[in-house]
């Protein structure tokens with residue numbers, strides 16, 4: 001399946017997906033990396049890996065989220081996208097866009113969903129006295145961080161952990177989790193088609 005990856009920043013999860021997709025038997029082939037921030041570091045990483053990388057800046061669209069998304073959609077369709085992976089993409093998507101790509105769009109979120117949707121997940125887990133944190137790859141549905149779970153990875157909280165140490169320890173787990181979960185999502189789409 002032709003894969004587009006949406007990012008807003010560093011793009012380390014995107015890089016992990018590109019690396020996995022370099023294997024000849026991987027079920028997704030990256031056709032586009034798209035960032036809503038023109039200065040996202042991940043754009044450079046994608047170009048260096050030989051993948052088409054574009055910015056669709058959300059700022060000129062102001063409050064008109066759908067107009068921004070129509071511009072993204074044009075780029076996605078133009079690249080022949082069949083599955084979208086959100087990887088640190090920090091814009092909330094409208095129901096229009098989510099419904100258009102429903103069943104073909106997945107996201108990685110740094111919590112053990114359904115716990116801690118939204119931002120500051122690790123701090124909130126620490127404050128709540130959790131014993132573990134984790135990451136979840138899920139199908140994207142109209143509710144934020146709300147779709148059906150594909151796969152999770154977890155990590156024990158150790159004495160002295162902070163939100164930053166947890167995020168740093170979780171990142172390599174995310175990089176292993178996301179390619180596996182994306183492959184599962186591809187299998188599901190192939191069965192549905």
Ligand code: GRF
Nearest residue numbers: 010011012013088108109110
């Ligand atoms: C990751 O922690 C991911 O779970 C979250 O945003 C972060 C993105 O990091 N959605 P990167 O841009 O993939 O390095």
